[in-house]
Amino acid sequence: MRWLRTSAEGFENAFARIVRNRRESDTQVGRDVANMINEVRERGDDALVDYTARFDHHRLSEDTDWRIDAADCHAAYDALDPELRDALELAASRIRAYHEGQLPEDRDYTDDIGMRLGARWNAVDAAGLYVPGGRAAYPSSLLMNAIPAKVAGVERLVVTTPTPKGEVNQLVLAAAHIAGVDEIWRVGGAQAVAALAYGTERIGKVDVIAGPGNAWVAEAKRQLYGVVGIDMVAGPSEILVIADGNNNPDWIAADLLSQAEHDPTSQSILITDSEPLARQVEDAIDVALMRLSTAKTAKTSWDGHGLIMIVDSLDEAPALSDRLAAEHVELMVDEPQALFDRLRHAGSVFLGRHTPEAVGDYIAGPNHVLPTGRRARFASGLSVLDFMKRTSFIDASHAALAAIGPAAVKLAEAEGLPAHALSISTRLK
Amino acid sequence: MRWLRTSAEGFENAFARIVRNRRESDTQVGRDVANMINEVRERGDDALVDYTARFDHHRLSEDTDWRIDAADCHAAYDALDPELRDALELAASRIRAYHEGQLPEDRDYTDDIGMRLGARWNAVDAAGLYVPGGRAAYPSSLLMNAIPAKVAGVERLVVTTPTPKGEVNQLVLAAAHIAGVDEIWRVGGAQAVAALAYGTERIGKVDVIAGPGNAWVAEAKRQLYGVVGIDMVAGPSEILVIADGNNNPDWIAADLLSQAEHDPTSQSILITDSEPLARQVEDAIDVALMRLSTAKTAKTSWDGHGLIMIVDSLDEAPALSDRLAAEHVELMVDEPQALFDRLRHAGSVFLGRHTPEAVGDYIAGPNHVLPTGRRARFASGLSVLDFMKRTSFIDASHAALAAIGPAAVKLAEAEGLPAHALSISTRLK
Structure with missing residues (x-):
């Protein structure tokens, strides 16, 4: 486990290295x-x-x-x-x-020139x-x-x-x-x-x-x-807990360990503006590890990849969180919505002190298959869309083709594709 | 260019080979x-x-x-x-x-046990x-x-x-x-x-x-x-025209050539129940090739990959089309909607005689970046979703956690993940 302070010298380099190191294939x-x-x-x-x-x-x-x-x-x-x-x-x-x-809903509409357009899933x-x-x-x-x-x-x-x-x-x-x-x-x-x-x-x-x-x-x-x-390229699981000082350290310790126990390469991160809380969480982890049957894995993960980041203000948290683009983000604060509104990159977010990540693993309803390794920058959790595909369609009347076809002919000619142009112009003769 | 008849002996083997051969990486x-x-x-x-x-x-x-x-x-x-x-x-x-x-629309709702759930794009x-x-x-x-x-x-x-x-x-x-x-x-x-x-x-x-x-x-x-x-792994362009006998062969010839002129490896396929029409299309292609500046590419593609399939009835067409899962499918028939309703796998569909594929390439509105090489079985055309990602979220009150948390604890214990169980049970003490 490692400590970082955003106010400390060298923070940016150390943090950038952590962001970069979210793993490669062998x-x-x-x-x-x-x-x-x-x-x-x-x-x-x-x-x-x-x-x-x-x-x-x-x-x-x-x-x-x-x-x-x-x-x-x-x-x-x-x-x-x-x-x-x-x-x-x-x-x-x-x-x-x-x-x-x-x-998803299918689309099927007729636009202002009388061309029917849509998509079907x-x-x-x-x-x-x-x-x-x-x-x-x-x-x-x-x-x-x-x-x-x-x-x-x-x-x-x-x-x-x-x-x-x-x-x-x-x-x-x-x-x-x-x-x-x-x-x-x-x-x-x-x-x-x-x-x-x-x-x-x-x-x-x-x-x-x-x-x-x-x-x-x-x-x-x-x-x-x-x-x-x-569905996606999956890597080791990650949790990022953003917490103010007004938290029960046992709850946070359990949340961090719930990722750590998955795999020795899992990563658990705490961002807080309260160093006393961070110390209490660290101690609570040691206590919890003594009675967990998964302690060996959890300890290896926490020792090797765990991270506690002390910020001057939780205002700094959303930007740091977006750079980590973690799979799971918990917001253990009084007004989680305000922080959530400032987050852009996360697989799934757990708002408030009564929403442990594990409730999402099992029973809340949203999918627990989520982007890892900073892929929340561009990827989403598993959904019905991963098992569906969309067919777009176009249905033109002669009048609709006549309305916009000549512009398409112009473009096809400019691109040097005469058969494209011909397929439209021959219908407009 | 090659002819196939669904009623001919050996059709299934020949067709299966064509389906299988839609290319591999080198x-x-x-x-x-x-x-x-x-x-x-x-x-x-x-x-x-x-x-x-x-x-x-x-x-x-x-x-x-x-x-x-x-x-x-x-x-x-x-x-x-x-x-x-x-x-x-x-x-x-x-x-x-x-x-x-x-x-896409965001989701944000509170369910029957008072748990707030949703997803944000x-x-x-x-x-x-x-x-x-x-x-x-x-x-x-x-x-x-x-x-x-x-x-x-x-x-x-x-x-x-x-x-x-x-x-x-x-x-x-x-x-x-x-x-x-x-x-x-x-x-x-x-x-x-x-x-x-x-x-x-x-x-x-x-x-x-x-x-x-x-x-x-x-x-x-x-x-x-x-x-x-x-966005996707893209291969050579493809068009499949499904046409009854009541068509202008020049139009179909132009449509087939509009894919063929893209690249020597493009594939143009005609499925029809009218052998006379097919013969006329073949002739019309020869005529059109004489005046196209892209004739060399188009001819190479048509000669090497072109395919005319004669069916006894257009009723056979949807099943054949789904096996080809082509990028573009034109339905040149009187009642294109009836055929469209029976198609499942296609990148984009062009309904009716006045909808040449090229109108979709340029100006109709739907995207022209579409799945090739039979990937329409599982992939969709380019859309705004390719540039977006979804973050799911869960916001549980103490009461909501109390309602379903015990079931999650049960599951976590059964899976041998005690820290998962602890993160919920410690909040319900």
């Missing part, structure tokens, strides 16, 4: 992934069998080794502790309600969701990825997930049942992403691939962008 | 571009000087070699033939009006537009890329364009004046894209890069996706 991973994609493209299922044996110690031979069927998901759902089942259902219904509000035919295995297999993540796809209207929603040594996460299966996933394949890693993009003998290809994964999965998605649509 | 280009990006990242302006001398035979030494200033653009605008200026202004105003209708701070030099420098393309960025609210809009041997396209400068471009740099190729993404001593980096370019430019954008946002 060249060796890039080469390995390119080879794996080629293998899957050329050898199809045989390549999947080999990689799955090697990386997941799982043998794909019988059909039941390849797929988890709907009955298994239903059984996992039925076997859930009722309280947990209710929690998953509540989360699903709130996520569904929020994302239904994102459905459609869902993609098929979407793939990558679901990590092992430690990072989160049912909440499945809901957050699958529900927007289904709300968008995707007919075929395919999950791929590694099942190391054959092990299956029952919570994830129950979430798949709730979300209405159509197929689940027991394949993981970059090879699964390649299979979704190009298809194999068994696995039909999809149009869009979403979902979190390790560095290999992320790199495979990056390389296959363009062959399919992808 | 590995050697990939390696060259990766090297160029690294060079620009490490050596900044020095690398730009070297590449620009080598590829564009233009020496970047004085400031005036590097930049084209606003006064030059204004002068180019003033010097335009008045008719051409009016045509550009008409195009700009219609493009602006259409894209203003795309501006912001423009990116800076956008870069690549504008090709030489033959493919189109003022219409500048308008189509720049206007959505400005309508979105982008403050800093930067153009990079190669000026081979120092030559500048006056039409493009005039269009830049109309669109309100803020900076123009005389740099092209993959090196320009790298400069926009990472910044150099002179060129400030941007958040999103849009605009067409050759294979190197497209590959650079693909590789830098994630470092910046990009």
